[in-house]
Amino acid sequence: MTQVEMKDTGSRYLNRDLSWIEFNWRVLQEAQDPLTPLLERAKFLSIVSSNLDEFMSVRVAGIQDQIRAGYSKKDFTGYTPAGLYKRLISRVDKMVSAQYRTYREISRLLVKEHIQLLKYDDLNATQCKSMESYYHDIIFPVLTPMAVDQSRPFPLVHTQFVYLAVVLKKEGDRPEEEPYFAIVQIPSNLARFVKLPLHSNSKKQAYILIEELIKHHIQTLFSGYIPLAVHEFRVTRNADLTIDEEGAEDLLEEIEKELRKRRWGAPVRLEVQKGFHPYALELLQEEFEIPDAIFEIDGPLDLTFLRHFTGAVKGNPKLRYPQDDPPYPREFEGHDDFFEVLRERDVLMYHPYECFDALTDFIVQASEDVQVMAIKMTLYRVSGNSPLIQALADAAESGKQVTVVVELKARFDEERNIAWARKLEKAGCHVVYGLVGLKTHAKILLIVRQEGKDLKRYVHVGTGNYNDSTARLYTDIGLFTTHPAIGEDASELFNLMTGYSAVQDWQAITLAPDNMRTKLEELIDRETEHAKAGRPSRIIAKMNSLSSQDIVDDLYAASQQGVYIDLIIRGVCCLRPGVENLSERITVRSIVDRFLEHSRIYYFENGGQPEIWLSSADWMTRNLTRRIELMCPVYDERARSIVIQILRLSLEDNVKAKQLMPNGKYESIANDLPSCRSQFAAMDIKMWKKDQSPTSI
Structure with missing residues (x-):
């Protein structure tokens, strides 16, 4: 699209609320689709x-x-x-x-x-x-x-x-x-x-x-x-x-x-x-x-x-859609001891294509394990009859230190969260309501276990809520890891949320509103430097919404310097792609299908040494400035390869994906490539959870 055509639309940005209307039209199109x-x-x-x-x-x-x-x-x-x-x-x-x-x-x-x-x-x-x-x-x-x-x-x-x-x-x-x-x-x-x-x-x-x-x-x-x-x-x-x-x-x-x-x-x-x-x-x-x-x-x-x-x-x-029973993650199949598996490797789960029960079972095992000293967890939205709540209550009643950060201000779930908070307190859990002025939106679980003379940290971070009901309806990623830096950061994060601790320097994770905005700017600028030097550079970002003017401007600047950027945004997008001399190297696509696309994944090519981050945060002003949000690196090579396969599926979707045009409208993707419906393809878990997969897109 030319600059003259862009001028007719009035702005180099798309309006957030009008963009949301476009998203709900795409939902309506699913109701209108005879297929x-x-x-x-x-x-x-x-x-x-x-x-x-x-x-x-x-x-x-x-x-x-x-x-x-x-x-x-x-x-x-x-x-x-x-x-x-x-x-x-x-x-x-x-x-x-x-x-x-x-x-x-x-x-x-x-x-x-x-x-x-x-x-x-x-x-x-x-x-x-x-x-x-x-x-x-x-x-x-x-x-x-x-x-x-x-x-x-x-x-x-x-x-x-x-x-x-x-x-x-x-x-x-x-x-x-x-x-x-x-x-x-x-x-x-x-x-x-x-x-x-x-x-x-x-x-x-x-x-x-x-x-x-x-x-x-x-x-x-x-x-x-x-x-x-x-x-x-x-x-x-x-x-x-x-x-x-x-x-x-x-x-x-x-x-x-x-x-x-x-x-x-x-x-x-x-x-x-x-x-x-x-x-x-x-x-x-x-x-x-x-x-x-x-x-x-x-x-x-x-x-x-x-x-x-x-x-x-x-x-x-x-x-109806075919009824699918999501399988148990194959890494845990045939194993009675989650801790033993996780000492050997990180495990990445992709919901709803894999069963959420594994997370609940992990907490149940931790609640019964005499070597587990403490369980700490954030809760933003949980289901009406959450088995996680009972597992946490059982752990507290068995004498373990259980700390739960419950977000009471989760819109339209306030009453349910109040009821859960009261139940957890009654069972003996330490319940914290987060920090003044900030919603706690980060999804993280920390289990501290005595192993010999040492304490070992087991961490789970997720892109979605700890909710067994929505885990069957939303696409989200959960990562189990024992990486020392992530574990130590997790402890610091809970100390920050429950006490007066002030973290000076994060080893692995990035936190909003502390340093996430700055970190994203650094990552985008680094891709720009790689592009200017002729090294491999690319950004792939999958999220629910993009409405931060600062982030949009950073992406515009990177595009103008030669960085190719693929955005996979289900809902609101204020960035206007495909505009000459502004965003011609940026594409935006949205996937609306059987499941609600909910995962937040950020990929930076980094001169041929890609970095991958999982996050609870969309690129919105509220997420970066008014919420406690988490962005966690994926270090394990096998887990990284799975995330790359997930991104690849989204980029190859030419059935349910629609591309955002410079005028703010979305159009179906027409190409000569083999038909790919990413959500249906993801049901073939063996395809994206290969032992040998590429480490770069």
Whole structure:
């Protein structure tokens, strides 16, 4: 692309939030792809909705706050808050319309597969009788109609719950009299859909949403009144927490208090069912003070229910991705002693293609091993029934020194993490909530073991959370190592997080916000010097997001000096690639497929002696300045060769990978090379986990 064309787009940078919109479009494209199994397409629609919920409640809410505060300064991509907000709402509106067109298409295709989501009028006599009983026995007792009038103010409407707006008149009222208004919350503690009875020999599966049942029976809640209209609506509120950590005597209690306030966050978005009654809409607009972020929905509100719906549907395996049981890492197979294996070599695991259970088993063994003196670990997001928590609790109860750094501020997981923190403390673990003003996002486990006269450190570092559920859905790398320098750094890191220790010089790892930004600048500059001297130089960086202006500028400068840079970025990217005299040596690709690409891998050619780093950090300002993040070198040759194979697969993907163009749009990669779908290829573990693999790309 020429410089003139770049000028037409307005900036040498792409805007972070508009780039995120492009990412969610790529998720939506998976739902639209006829080659994606049908129930998986429905699941991708659910992901589009949950992504949008978080985006509106955090990013868009923040922009609204700036507008209300009168902030009008342009960001580094050239947008004022007001200008950006207007464009975002327009793009979201188009996305939602496309999402629901896709929903209707998928619904039609499901009917052909004998799977139906019915309206009440579609039910036969048997089904009506069954749903009458279900409504009166299960649903009706938990419903609470809430009238709105002079004596009863507007009730609290919880964020992201579906409600019914009911417009009524009294029997005998004249037509010109102002109607009555009430709302009814769709119970969130009941399943959103109900399976309908069918003939015993029927191959069909039929379901109905519970709001359909409530709407049909709305008269049971308002005897003496005539319903004029019953429509669904949903409000999204600002979900950001404002916590004064320095002034909080007990951070856990302060966060619990802020979580209760989240229910009262300022309204950000209003979704209403198509054909919504104008009187009800006027009342809602007045109550929520939302002038423009109002979305009319042609279909069921809140498609996140599709995730559970696709799980409830039975049979017909062709409608889903094949069910794979990830194998146990071959390095540990046939061995009862993890410590013995790790004394011989480092072990690298690639999830979800290898079983996460190995990490849990390692901690369980450590909790039972009499020679283990201490276990230290960071926890950012853990599953609802995490076996790791029980293993850590068992270790503490057996008398071991167990220290857990729990991040209470992990957005939308705060309540779960508070519950885990209390359980661990009760078991006797030392629980630390991290450093004031910083989120602890690093993923690291340290086990200290007495071996003869010496203490030996066993370390695991990961690119993703210690979460057994997401480890089946996210691509992440975990490295087990006994390298002395990494072990000593791990001890220093935990001392820093739990005490007053100040590390003067890291031997191996790099830490944010301490020295990671500086280290990345040094690594990029070193590639530039190699390129200028005619030595091999290349950067390959795989991450979730790139939005740091400083890092983008460093990459631009390296490209201009001859460094070839391949970026594999799933989501946000503020760098504009392929621009003449700026970024012509930089490519950016994104892979959206069955699993969520989550691993952070950084490769530097280094004049023919490559360095590889695994990290918890994306290249975003928040990661480099406001979080405790870790970047760890991979020293073991066999582990390095595995990482190189993983990067190679990503670079060769020409099925699901899309390339970022200079105009900010993504296009499919068209080439004459053999078809490669990196995630499916990675399932052939023998291919990327070879004993003899290249040490350079």
